[in-house]
Amino acid sequence: xxxxxxxxxxxxPNILKKVSKQKPDGGAIKTWSRASEISPxxxxxxxxxxxxxxxxxxxxxEDMVGHRLGEFSLTRKFxxxxxxxxxxxxxxxQAAAAAPAAAAAPAAKK
Numbered sequence: 001x002x003x004x005x006x007x008x009x010x011x012x013p014n015i016l017k018k019v020s021k022q023k024p025d026g027g028a029i030k031t032w033s034r035a036s037e038i039s040p041x042x043x044x045x046x047x048x049x050x051x052x053x054x055x056x057x058x059x060x061x062e063d064m065v066g067h068r069l070g071e072f073s074l075t076r077k078f079x080x081x082x083x084x085x086x087x088x089x090x091x092x093x094q095a096a097a098a099a100p101a102a103a104a105a106p107a108a109k110k
C-alpha cells in the first residue's frame with residue numbers, strides 16, 4: 001500500500017540537511033534510511049546506502065526520482081543457480097568461445 005497523498009513523500013530530514021551542506025562532487029552521503037524517497041534535490045549526489053551488512057554506493061540520476069533508496073541497494077546476493085545442467089551449459093559456452101580463438105591463433109602464425 002502506498003503512502004497517503006496528503007502526507008506527501010517520505011524523505012528523511014537528515015538526508016536533506018546533508019545534501020544541502022555537501023557539493024555534488026563530494027564524497028558519499030552515508031545513510032541507513034532505505035525507505036527515503038529520492039527527491040529532485042538529490043540528483044547527482046553519491047549515497048552510501050546500508051543493506052544490512054555493507055554500504056552500497058548509489059549515484060542518483062534523474063530516472064531514480066520517486067523511487068526509494070533501498071531499491072538500489074540489494075540485501076541479498078545472487079550467486080547463480082547450480083546443478084548438473086547448469087555446469088554442462090557453462091562448459092558448452094566456454095568450449096564454443098575457445099574454438100574460434102583457437103582457430104584464429106594458427107592462422108595468425110602463418
